[in-house]
Structures are given as C-alpha cells and as structure tokens.
Amino acid sequence: MQKLIASITSRLVISVPYLWMLIFFFIPFIIVFKISLSQVTMAIPPYTPTIDIAAGWQGLINSVSQFNWDNYTFLASDPLYYKAYLSSVIIAGISTFLTLLVGYPIAYGMARAPATVRSTLLMLVILPFWTSFLIRVYAWIGILKPEGLLNQFLIWANVIHTPLNILNTNTAVLIGIVYSYLPFLVLPIYSTLEKMDYSLVEAAEDLGCPPITAFWKITFPLSLPGVVAGCFLVFIPAVGEFVIPDLLGGSETLMIGKTLWNEFSANRDWPLSSAVAVVLLALLVVPIVLFQRSEAKAQESEK
C-alpha cells in the first residue's frame, strides 16, 4: 500500500514539468500550427476557419476539411522567406562565433582568477541582467550612431576623421547579439573550466607541452561541453532574434524574427506568420536535439 502511494506521489512529482510543457508549450504550438493551416480574412480573429465548438462534431469535421498547406507552399515559393531564414542562420552563426571569441577568454580568465575574486567577477557578468534588455539595446544606438559615443571617441583619438556608419547595418546587429548573449556563453564555459583539475595542465607541461600546446590539447577539449552548451544557448535564440535587428539593423538586415513580426503586425497575416514560426521551430529542432545529445553525453562522461 505504502509502495503504491510512494509510486503515485513520485509520478505526480514527475508529471508537474510535463503538465507545464503540455499547457505552455504543446497546446500553444498546436494552436499556432492550426492557424498556419488557415486562410487570412478580414475578421476577428483574422483567419478562417475557426473551430466552432457549438457546431459539434460535424462543425469540427467541416473546419478541418478547410485546412490546407497553402501558407507553406507560399513560403517555399517566395525567395524572401528562404533568404530570411538563411540570413538569420548566417547572422546567428557569425555572432555565435564572435561571442565565443570574446567569451572564452573571459571565462578562462574568471576560472583562473584567485578564488576570492571569482564570485565578484561572476557577479559582473550577470550584472547587465539587472537592467531591461530593451534599454540595453537602445543604449547601443547611442553608442553606435554617427554622432554617437564610439565615433566621437575615435575622432577625438584621431583614428578616423569621418564618422563610421555602423548603426543600421549588419555589423551593429552582430555587436548587439554578441553583447546581449555574452553571459549565456561565458557562464557554461566558466563552469566547466572552473571544475577542471588544474593539475591536468601541469601534467601536460610536465610531459613536454609548452603552455599553449597544453591549452589546445587539454584545457580546450575538456571545456568543449561548456563551449557547445554556450554556443547553442547563443545560436538558438539569436536565429529568432527580433529586437536587436529591429533596433540596430537596417533595411539590408534580413532576419526571420523581423519578417515574422512584419507579417503578424503590419500585414495582419496570422496564418502566414504562424507558418513562418512553425518552420522556424522545425529548423531549430535540429540544433536543439544536437544540444540535448551533447548534454546527455557530457552527463554520461561525468559518471
């Protein structure tokens, strides 16, 4: 009896996150998917068919029969969308790489710092989260605009004579993404580096490795789980990023988040924007699954 109660309680506990995922992820996804199979119309809500529960079983069959894949065929036929997806992936990929270049040394420096200052450094990395993301991105406009702080400084330092045109270009988007997502990359790398036994590096040096070789043969491979986790944590949200390309990017910046937003609010085409979202999710499932796999593998090897 007691065993039965224990097993029921443990199942109840496990079911909580599943229930959460069901209510806040799976059901909304089904709704979005359903809308993506509908047609746009001038109504509230702005799509048809809508499911009329009052019409009963027959009504449901009637609505389902009107579903079609037109939005998806349209996505495939118009190169705008395909280009937006591709450019999003490229921008996200480049910015992930740049974030890694900036973030790895930061994480390494933190992990090698004396234990007494580590917690302070960790705080400094998390500190930007204390202000709104939106405000921080707006602040970059002030820095990057032609008469902004960066140009003023560079002209004062006599590096340039005419202001650089950074704002409203892809460069500004890259800067914005690198800045905003840096902590997501630094933290997992820091945590793997901090756990690493430093005597491994000493052992490598003892066996004949100069410090740089020891880094590439020992430290870097052992920090790979953190690097992979950090890169996915930057890449996945960066692909669908909307705020940064909208505020810092220009007309040349083509990103799927921005396209989706345009379809949804400016064109009021809910079905098409739903289709864009579903395809985006399908695209992101690949890296997410890869991420999960590497996490599972990392956990396995720690055992």
Place this chain on the structure above:
Amino acid sequence: MKSLGSFRRKFAPWNDPEAKPYISIENVTKKFGNFTAVDDLSLTIYNREFFALLGASGCGKSTLLRMLAGFEEPTSGRILLDGQDMRGIPPYKRPVNMMFQSYALFPHMTVEGNIAFGLKQDGMPANEIAARVAEMLKLVKLEQFAKRKPHQLSGGQRQRVALARCVAKRPKVLLLDEPLGALDKKLREETQFELMDLQMKLGLTFVVVTHDQEEAMTMADRIAVMDKGKVMQVATPAEVYEAPNSKFVADFIGNVNMFEGPVSTVVDGKVDIDIAADKITIRTDATRDCSSGQEVGFAIRPEKIRVSRKEPANSAINSAHGELYDIAYFGDMTVFHVRLESGRIIKAASLNAVRTVEDPLGYDDMVWVNFDTDAGILLTA
C-alpha cells in the same frame, strides 16, 4: 662491530666521497608572500637512489618537489640536475617527470593515449611510440586496458597508468607526489613493492614525497625528515629509526618513550641521566658528547623495553615499577602501557613469538620495565 639493522642492497653512494651527486639542492628558499615554505634547504640525491621526503602536511616537501619539477622557482638558492642549473628552465624542458597525487590522467584520452602523450610531444616516430606504449602497458600489467578511458578503471589501475605515463619518457628523475596516498591499505602495501621493483628494473632516480613513514621506510634508500621547511635529518631508514639526531625526528618516526633530564655523571663511556620526576636513573652509552649537569633527552623505542613481573637484577638503573594499565593486542605483537607512580605511561612492545603463554600478563598487574644501556638514544638536540 655492531651496526644498525640494515637489510638493503649494497648501495650507499652517500658514504662515498668520490660519488657525484645527481641532484644538488643548494640553499634553496621558497617564500609565498610572508610564508616561508622551504627554508635555506640543502640536499644531495644520487643517481639511481630511491629518495623520500617525509614530513607532516605543510612542511614544504611538496613545494620542494614542485621546484624540482619546475612548477615553482626557488626564491633563492639553486637546484642542479646532473650538473646543470635548473633555474629558468620551464617544466616542459626538464628531464624529469612527475606523478601527481591526483594522478592527473587526461580524462578525454584512453590509457594508451595518456601513456603516448609525452612521447608524441617529443616527436617520437609513431612505430616507436606504439612499441614504447606496449612495453609500458606490459610493465604495469595493463595490456588489456589499453583502450579504456581513465574513468573506467579502478583506483589501483589509474595509479599504474599514471606511473606508466611518467616513466614512458625515460626521465632522468621521477618525482612522485604521495604516489600511494589514494589507495587502500592492502593495495598500498603491494604497490610499494611494485614501485621498488620498477625503480630497480628501470634504474631511475626516484624522489617520493610522503607523509606516511611506513611507506618511506619500506621503499626509500634514504629519507629526509622535514619540518617547517627545513631538513631535520637525512639518513637511511634504519638510521632514522635507530639513531635519530634530534628529539623531533625520534618523536616523528615510529613510537617512542621520551625522557628529559640532567646528566648526573659521565663515566667510562656511559652517561647517567637523572629523571627525578619518575625516580628513574637512565644509564646509556655516551653516543654524543655531553657533560655533567647538561639537560639531555633520551628516547627509547617500545620494542626495546622488557616487561616482567620479576624484579630485574640491577633495578637501580634503567628500570621502573608500575601498574599494567592498558594492553593493545595487534596479533603479531602486543603493546603494554605501564603506568608509573608518577603517572607517566611507558610503552613497551613485545613480539608474540609463541602462541600460548603460561600465566600471561593482565590488566592491573604490577610489573617491572627495564632496558639495556645500548637500547636507547641519547639526544642533545
């Protein structure tokens, strides 16, 4: 001619004035901020010697080892290896290899990969590496584990991989930091002998750091007993045990009964020490110079004290009468704690050489303890 019990092979370059030291540590001091880890220390270690640095934690033994490996630079003084000054030479260019206390096996490489690591770094041709790795695996009896990762091995196996990895490069000197510290007692005893075998077979110079005196005594040709960054005594295990040069060493190594008191007479090569508090007069061989009235120490090992109910012939010297207060039975031997009238406990050990004894000593028996004039050590430092 009596000599200290020594059962070692005939290897004693330290007694040969012609012998050239292999490692010379000359007046080395190492400071970390205000803390002096190693204090003006000098040592010489000879080729093919198994040398142990023995001391409690924080005595500077590991720092000294790290200076030999090149992970720390001496604040002052110098270290010569085979005649070459090691100052400024980074760890990766030193002809020494170290076995770390944690083993520091590379978790992302197989056993083979770990052993081959240093060889690849030296740019050895692939076929020679393969041959050397196979040879090392055979040496440490891990042939069938070549493809395993370190986390798939037991503690003892990891220890042997670590050993194979650092001897693979055939270093001039092998440094071992608490090599047996992480093993359980039984495995530790076996491994001690394996290490000694290996050292003989390869003809390498071993410098081992340990806090375990039994380990040091079993394995080493010579032991340096360290305390607070200084070497207290460097000698063979038998000398360190039977002829410690100071109260610290006598007390640190093994069990000892320590007495302190003034010298009353020095006659005929015998010294009489008056231990007033315990009403004992100790007569011992004058192995060190001392004069009447000088405060000296006297150390005697438990196994050199006899315990009996019968009063010894000359009970005026080297004898005491007391109550058998505690008996610790270890199987092979028994340690008796005899409480004197003064409250002092004297430890005496006797070997249980026969299985059955008629009328054995028991708790609360009144007994005599006594010892010979050459059984203890006169200490003036």
